[in-house]
Amino acid sequence: MEHFIVSARKYRPQTFKDVVGQQAITNTLLNAIENNHLAQALLFTGPRGVGKTTCARILAKMINERGDENIDDEDFAFNIFELDAASNNSVDDIRNLTDQVRIPPQVGKYKVYIIDEVHMLSQSAFNAFLKTLEEPPKHCIFILATTEKHKIIPTILSRCQIFDFKRITVKDAKEYLKHIAKEQGIEADDDALHIIAQKADGAMRDALSIFDRVVSFSGKNLTRQAVTENLNVLDYETYFKATDLILENKIPELLIQFNTTLSKGFDGHHFIAGLASHFRDLLVCKTPDTIELLEVGEQTKEKYLIQSQKSNQSFLIKGIELANECDLKYKTSKNQRLLVELCLMQLASITHDGEKKNTSHYIIPASYFRQKGIAPIKVNLPKQESTSKNTITTSSSSDEKNKAQSAFAVKETPKIILNKSNRKSSGLSLSSIKKKKEHLIKQMEVVVDEQNLPSDAFTEEAMQEVWNEFVQITKKQGKHILASILEIDTPKLINETTIKVAFPNSTNKIEVERQQYDLLAHIRKSLNNYSISLEIDVNEELEKQYAFTPQDKYNKLKERNPNIDLLRKTFDLDI
Known part of the structure; x- marks a missing residue:
């Protein structure tokens, strides 16, 4: 059985021309070698799998190339030292490195030290490395590689020439995968390779690993369906x-x-x-x-x-x-x-135009899908009071009435829009008509047009009286804390429909805001005005007004039980 080599190793670039998606960096390094402008300390930083270590190895080989010697000559391997800072991150490891640096190369011109994951070095190791990195021997070049540049101390960064590697674009990754598929004789759909490149998220090594995995699953024919199934991604x-x-x-x-x-x-x-x-x-x-x-x-x-x-x-x-x-x-x-x-x-429901939408989060009612044949019914106010409470006078035909009644029977009524136009006078009072209209809205769950709701004028005194009624109702329900908070300040009208009330702290405000819907419902219904709104503020001056002294507290207790004063005098107690 032939030994399998993963694509990430098998197709690892051997020259700068083979490196994918990093043309700016590879061209800079080539020009630096040709013009002898190569710095002695380089820092390669960027995401995983974008070619940092690969470029470091290619650079280490190229700077030792001489005359007609082959770049793959194994002798050059003696001049390349790779150190994994993740497992060699102590001060002793760095001291051993600095001791080796003093020895000149036996073959070639430079000794190259590639330190991978350099951000894993300890603080002491970084400090021990500073002097050597700043003034290395002329025969040494340091190449540092990291995925987390922000973890490297500034004194190290200032001594290095920094190269920022970018993520591999989806287009470049896809083209390289297409080249590898052709090399291996695999028929691959363009969309399949595109999904692999997207899944790799800019890392060429990840793209090659995913490619090997999908090829093992689907064989020589790589389809979009096979890729989505194997990678468990939504198509x-x-x-x-x-x-x-x-x-x-x-x-x-x-x-x-x-x-x-x-x-x-x-x-x-x-x-x-x-x-x-x-x-x-x-x-x-x-x-x-x-x-x-x-x-x-x-x-x-x-x-x-x-x-x-x-x-x-x-x-x-x-x-x-x-x-x-x-x-x-x-x-x-x-x-x-x-x-x-x-x-x-x-x-x-965004593009549904069958009914008037009264909110931004509108949802088509379920009755629309069960009874698509029923159109919305426009209801006019009744000309004359009917003897039956459940009878509704409509402007639709008798067939529409029968459909509407059957809809009511299964409690899946279509939403009904009230039409105020063409309303004729009746023998009822205006208040009776309004109450009937409100009842109709509540019973039929219609789409409410706020402009048609009652908005009678009222005085500040009437509003305060209704407010106090709600306080008494709250007390009867056992909500004594809420009732006490509502009694702190007297509500005031700042315009025709806005009620303003202030409380000494935000805790009181939050408590009232939680109950404001019940409060507003009571006020609106009692004053027959559905345009009323509530404005709640915090006024710290009120807290000073209600900060009772010990004497105030004693007087309050004495009002409730006069025997407390007798107790104080008997035992000669302080207040």
Whole structure:
């Protein structure tokens, strides 16, 4: 059985021309060698797997090349010393290194010391290395390599010529993988290689390791389906199908697709983040100048262009906003699956224009999918009071009435929009009509138009009286702390509909904010004005007013129980 060599070692570059994606650095090093401008201390820094150690080895061989001698001559290996700082990070290791530095090379012109993961050296080891690094012998060159430059002390950095290696682009990684696949006689889809390059995240070594793994799985024919299955990544087709369902407002099918995705072992966070990226790619395709930002294969790019024409820009921007909001809330959510499902329903409701949307997080009602034949019914106020409380006079035909009644019977009523126009007078009072309208809104769960809700005028005294009524109700319910807080300040009207109240500290403010909806509901209903709002402030001066002295506290206790004064006098107690 032939010994297998992984691609990362088998195809390791032997010259600067073979190095992928680092042309700026390799050209600089070549010019430095040719012009004899090479520094004696170099620092190669950058992400993993981008060619730092490879370039250090190539440089070490090239600077010792002489005349007609081959660069692969094994004699040069005696002049190259590799030190792993992760396992040799003590002061003694550095002292041994400095002792070896004094000995000149036996073959060649330079001794090259490659110190990998140099950021792992201890503080003492760094300090012991400073003098040698600043003034090394003329026959020594130090090449330091690290993935975390910020961990190296500034005195070391200032003594080195720094080369920042960049991540390998998806395009460069894909082209190199295509070259290797051709060398090995493997037929590989362009999209399959593109997915591998994306999965590598800028590291060529990772890309080659993934390539070996997928080849072991699929053999000599590398397809997109085999790559996505083996790497357990969500295919583009998943997002194309999800977007089509969203554009067609098919919420049930969309939720089923999401459930299928979860059953394959994928994470909901991964799905929603990928959907946001998919919307971003569709947005990029809307303008020809930005298509080059789309990092996908040519076949997939055609699919993006087709789907981008189906979706308008406003939908994509709103979709990205909702998906990002879900992405931010995912880790802190107690029910993560429900969070993603709600986001998907909101996304599928963006382009739905069957009804008036009263919120930015609108979701198509379930009745729309069960009874698609029922159109929204516009209800006018009744001309005459009916003898039956459940009878509703509508402007629709008798067939529509029968459909509406059947909808009420299964408690899946379509949302009804009240129409105030063409309303004729009746024998009822205005207040009775308004109350009936409010009752109708509550019973039918209609989409409420706030402009049609009652907004009667009221005085500050009436508002304060209603406020005190709520305080008494709160006391009867046993909420004595909330009642005490509401009694701290007298509410005031700062305009026709805004009530302002102040509390001595933020704790009181938060407690009232938690109960403000019940408070506002009581005030609005009592004053028959649904435009009333509440403004809560913190006023530290009030705290001084309510900071009772010991005498005040004693007087308060004495009012409740006069025997306390007798007790104090009997035992001659201080206040």
